Amino acid sequence: MKILVTGATGSVGRLVVDELLALGATDVRALTNNPVKAALPDGVEVVEGYLGRPETLPAALDGVERMYLAPLIRTVHEVCRLAAAAGVRHIVDMAGMKGDHWQAIEDGVEACGVPWTHLEPGEFMPNADIWAGQIASTGMVRDCYGDATNAPIALEDIAAVAARILVDGGHHGRSYELTGPESLSRRERVRLIAEALGREITYVELPRDQAIEQLALVMGEYAEWYVDGQAQLLEHPQRPVPTVAELLGRPATTFAEWARRHVDSFR
Ligand SMILES: NC(=O)c1ccc[n+]([C@@H]2O[C@H](COP(=O)([O-])OP(=O)(O)OC[C@H]3O[C@@H](n4cnc5c(N)ncnc54)[C@H](OP(=O)(O)O)[C@@H]3O)[C@@H](O)[C@H]2O)c1
CATH class of the missing domain: 3.90.25.10 (UDP-galactose 4-epimerase, domain 1)
Structure with missing residues (x-):
C-alpha cells in the first residue's frame, strides 16, 4: 500500500514520514521540491514536486492509495481532483479549527469525493x-x-496521529480536533x-x-x-480535548x- 506524504520536508510532513516508518510502513513516497537537499530517510521513495505546482502531481500520485495532505489553500481543489482521478482512496489532511482560515482545505478535500479524515490542530507549540x-x-x-x-499541540503528536490513521485506515468522514x-x-x-x-x-x-x-x-x-x-x-x-491520547494510546x-x-x- 503506497502512502504519499506531501510537504514531506515541512515541519509536520517530515515528522509524518518518520512516524510512518516507525509504524512499519514500507511503501512511503515523499513529495519535495528538491529531492537531493531533502535528505529523507533511506527506504523512502522521493519524488520531485510541490502542491503549489499541481502539474507535478500526476506522477507523484501514480499508484498511491492513501495520502497526507499538507495545508496549501491556493491549489487544494485542483490537488484533490488530481488525487481522485489517480485513484487515491483516503486523504488525511491537516487543516485547523472548523470555520477558521484553514477551512478551505477541508472544503477542497470534501469536494473531490475521496474518503477523508480531517486533522484539526489548534495552536502549534x-x-x-x-x-x-x-x-x-x-x-x-x-x-x-x-x-x-x-x-x-506538539507537531510530533499531529504527525503521529496522521501516520496512525494512514497506516490503520478507517476513520473515514471523521474530523479530529487536536490539542495538547x-x-x-x-x-x-x-x-x-x-x-x-x-x-x-x-x-x-x-x-x-x-x-x-x-x-x-x-x-x-x-x-x-x-x-x-x-x-x-x-x-x-x-480547553484541551483527549483526542491525541485516545487515538495514540499514549498521553499527548x-x-x-x-x-x-x-x-x-x-x-
Ligand atoms: N493551527 C495552526 O496553527 C495551523 C493549522 C494548520 C496549518 N498551519 C500552518 O501549516 C503550515 C504547516 O507547515 P509545514 O512546514 O508542515 O508545511 P508547509 O508550510 O505546507 O510546507 C511544506 C513544504 O512545502 C514546500 N513549500 C512551502 N512553501 C513553499 C513555496 N512558497 N514555494 C515552494 N515550495 C514551498 C516546502 O518543501 P521543499 O522543502 O520541498 O521545498 C515545504 O517544506 C504552517 O505554515 C502552519 O502555520 C497552522
Whole structure:
C-alpha cells in the first residue's frame, strides 16, 4: 500500500514520514521540491514536486492509495481532483479549527469525493519560537494578552496521529480536533520555557499595537492576525480535548516536555 506524504520536508510532513516508518510502513513516497537537499530517510521513495505546482502531481500520485495532505489553500481543489482521478482512496489532511482560515482545505478535500479524515490542530507549540530571539538576547518576553489561554499541540503528536490513521485506515468522514493535554496562558508558557532553560525570563505585557510591531519582526504580515486571535482567547479560552491520547494510546506531549526537548532554540 503506497502512502504519499506531501510537504514531506515541512515541519509536520517530515515528522509524518518518520512516524510512518516507525509504524512499519514500507511503501512511503515523499513529495519535495528538491529531492537531493531533502535528505529523507533511506527506504523512502522521493519524488520531485510541490502542491503549489499541481502539474507535478500526476506522477507523484501514480499508484498511491492513501495520502497526507499538507495545508496549501491556493491549489487544494485542483490537488484533490488530481488525487481522485489517480485513484487515491483516503486523504488525511491537516487543516485547523472548523470555520477558521484553514477551512478551505477541508472544503477542497470534501469536494473531490475521496474518503477523508480531517486533522484539526489548534495552536502549534513551536509558535513559542517567536519568543526565541528575545529570550536569547534580553532574557525577557515582550508580548501581549499574557493571560490568553489555549492548549497548544506538539507537531510530533499531529504527525503521529496522521501516520496512525494512514497506516490503520478507517476513520473515514471523521474530523479530529487536536490539542495538547493542558490549557496554558502565554505567561505560563514563558515560565515553562524558563524552567527548561534553568533561568528567569521576565514577561513584559505590551499594548496591542506595540506587540504587533514586535511580533512583525518574526511573523511579518501575520502579526496582527495572530495578536487579535490571542485577544479572542481571553474571552474564549481553548480547553484541551483527549483526542491525541485516545487515538495514540499514549498521553499527548506536554508543553514542559516540548520545551525541554527544544530548549536549545531559546539559548
Ligand atoms: N493551527 C495552526 O496553527 C495551523 C493549522 C494548520 C496549518 N498551519 C500552518 O501549516 C503550515 C504547516 O507547515 P509545514 O512546514 O508542515 O508545511 P508547509 O508550510 O505546507 O510546507 C511544506 C513544504 O512545502 C514546500 N513549500 C512551502 N512553501 C513553499 C513555496 N512558497 N514555494 C515552494 N515550495 C514551498 C516546502 O518543501 P521543499 O522543502 O520541498 O521545498 C515545504 O517544506 C504552517 O505554515 C502552519 O502555520 C497552522
